[in-house]
Amino acid sequence: MLSRIGLAGLAVMGQNLALNIAEKGFPISVYNRTVAKVDETVARAASEGGLPLFGHRSPQDFVLSISRPRSIVILVKAGAPVDQTIDTLSRYLEPGDAIIDGGNEWYENTERRIREASARGLLYLGMGVSGGEDGARNGPSLMPGGSHQAYDNIENILTRIAAQVDDGPCVTFVGEGGAGNFVKMVHNGIEYGDMQLISEAYDVLRIVGGLSNAELAETFAEWNRGELESFLIEITADIFGVRDEHGDGELVDKILDKTGMKGTGKWTVQQAAELSIAAPTIAASLDSRYLSGLKEEREAAAKTLEQAGISSADFATFRSVDKKRLIDDVRQALYASKICSYAQGMNLLKSKSAEKGWNLNLGELARIWKGGCIIRARFLDRIKKAYERNRGLANLIVDPEFAKEMVQRQAAWRRVVGLAIEAGISTPGMCASLAYFDTYRRARLPANLVQAQRDYFGAHTYERVDRPGSFHTEWSKIARQGRAGTGIRS
Numbered sequence: 382m383l384s385r386i387g388l389a390g391l392a393v394m395g396q397n398l399a400l401n402i403a404e405k406g407f408p409i410s411v412y413n414r415t416v417a418k419v420d421e422t423v424a425r426a427a428s429e430g431g432l433p434l435f436g437h438r439s440p441q442d443f444v445l446s447i448s449r450p451r452s453i454v455i456l457v458k459a460g461a462p463v464d465q466t467i468d469t470l471s472r473y474l475e476p477g478d479a480i481i482d483g484g485n486e487w488y489e490n491t492e493r494r495i496r497e498a499s500a501r502g503l504l505y506l507g508m509g510v511s512g513g514e515d516g517a518r519n520g521p522s523l524m525p526g527g528s529h530q531a532y533d534n535i536e537n538i539l540t541r542i543a544a545q546v547d548d549g550p551c552v553t554f555v556g557e558g559g560a561g562n563f564v565k566m567v568h569n570g571i572e573y574g575d576m577q578l579i580s581e582a583y584d585v586l587r588i589v590g591g592l593s594n595a596e597l598a599e600t601f602a603e604w605n606r607g608e609l610e611s612f613l614i615e616i617t618a619d620i621f622g623v624r625d626e627h628g629d630g631e632l633v634d635k636i637l638d639k640t641g642m643k644g645t646g647k648w649t650v651q652q653a654a655e656l657s658i659a660a661p662t663i664a665a666s667l668d669s670r671y672l673s674g675l676k677e678e679r680e681a682a683a684k685t686l687e688q689a690g691i692s693s694a695d696f697a698t699f700r701s702v703d704k705k706r707l708i709d710d711v712r713q714a715l716y717a718s719k720i721c722s723y724a725q726g727m728n729l730l731k732s733k734s735a736e737k738g739w740n741l742n743l744g745e746l747a748r749i750w751k752g753g754c755i756i757r758a759r760f761l762d763r764i765k766k767a768y769e770r771n772r773g774l775a776n777l778i779v780d781p782e783f784a785k786e787m788v789q790r791q792a793a794w795r796r797v798v799g800l801a802i803e804a805g806i807s808t809p810g811m812c813a814s815l816a817y818f819d820t821y822r823r824a825r826l827p828a829n830l831v832q833a834q835r836d837y838f839g840a841h842t843y844e845r846v847d848r849p850g851s852f853h854t855e856w857s858k859i860a861r862q863g864r865a866g867t868g869i870r871s
């Protein structure tokens with residue numbers, strides 16, 4: 382009997398996704414160059430009650446064991462390994478067969494591979510998979526893009542293996558070309574923002590509010606029962622409760638403050654710049670990771686500035702704050718900051734969609750992020766509804782519901798950022814979100830002065846508020862005459 386689908390690349394994500402597919406009753410063939418990986422996966426399938434999963438040691442046997450038109454998911458490291466795997470498999474594939482890359486691939490690589498595959502009569506999908514190991518096994522959020530036919534061929538599988546939420550499975554055909562990978566990239570950029578904002582909330586509560594790990598655990602658990610309910614808030618509550626097995630106290634305090642990264646956050650910020658989309662919260666989270674990496678420099682800087690006289694006194698001891706009120710303020714600041722961050726991510730998607738003609742459905746994307754993925758959260762349902770109300774919404778902030786929420790939270794938000802600044806606690810994500818909000822909502826900005834300067838030194842011209850056309854002024858000549866007239870010498 383032939384398998385319904387195949388999967389090549391049996392590292393953690395691949396193994397778990399293959400087991401998920403088999404568990405839903407779809408016979409699956411698996412392959413990995415390293416034979417031990419095949420054996421390991423087959424053994425896991427056997428130990429989980431004899432799931433219909435079949436291991437293959439040669440790429441040819443693997444491909445020929447799958448029913449036509451074939452669908453083969455590959456889960457290998459992005460970049461060259463994907464090309465190598467495609468090369469190996471496509472020797473045995475036939476026209477109409479499809480390759481589905483489930484890795485975190487750069488979207489332009491997918492677009493190149495779509496062209497190469499189509500020259501061989503093959504179909505291709507670049508599919509974002511989010512949810513980590515556990516998601517892959519028990520229900521990820523899936524973001525497939527590329528060939529619609531390739532999607533149709535496995536739609537019944539994807540809708541079964543994806544996370545299920547109240548309004549359906551967390552999968553949709555995202556769009557053509559590299560749309561699936563691009564959406565996954567922005568998802569990860571948003572994830573960077575969320576994690577940064579949560580870490581800032583933690584820092585403010587700890588340093589300004591003097592909260593213990595036990596109080597932090599309780600606070601985040603409480604938040605997870607309200608509007609902030611999400612996977613990241615939930616795991617954060619758990620983290621504060623984990624004790625250090627090698628010593629006193631909680632493990633979180635023993636972890637080196639240096640953040641790792643794999644590149645999707647950087648890509649998101651680069652794309653935002655390419656498309657002239659402001660994404661300051663996501664950029665701030667990337668910058669924070671870079672600065673966190675300078676551990677030795679930061680330690681030296683702390684010493685130098687202490688010697689230069691900066692106060693290192695414990696903020697909570699010299700400035701009493703009402704803990705309960707601070708906790709509630711931080712909750713509101715976090716929520717408002719998050720909305721601004723999602724607004725940036727969504728606008729990046731909208732702009733790219735217009736450039737590429739992807740016709741992305743932002744409400745539907747918010748829906749498939751409601752379950753399975755790392756940024757899954759209750760408030761994504763509100764984002765979904767905002768785009769359902771108005772598909773062309775200029776910015777989440779001006780959706781009537783979100784606008785109301787922002788206004789309700791802005792006083793608390795400003796108090797938190799103000800306190801943090803006073804305490805010398807950097808909150809780059811919250812500050813970036815607040816500045817984004819305060820810039821976007823202002824009908825008139827000081828950009829008039831920048832335009833005047835540009836025209837002064839570069840004759841770049843300017844427009845006027847009261848009449849059409851572009852204008853240039855001989856600024857220095859007039860200024861000199863003016864000074865001459867008033868007796869001021871330059």
Ligand SMILES: *[C@@H]1O[C@H](CO)[C@@H](O)[C@H](O)[C@H]1NC(C)=O
Pocket residue numbers: 389390391392412413414415418457458462466
């Ligand atoms: C198989 O496993 C190895 C090591 O675990 C990995 O490097 C390789 O990319 C995997 N995939 C394929 C398709 O062989």
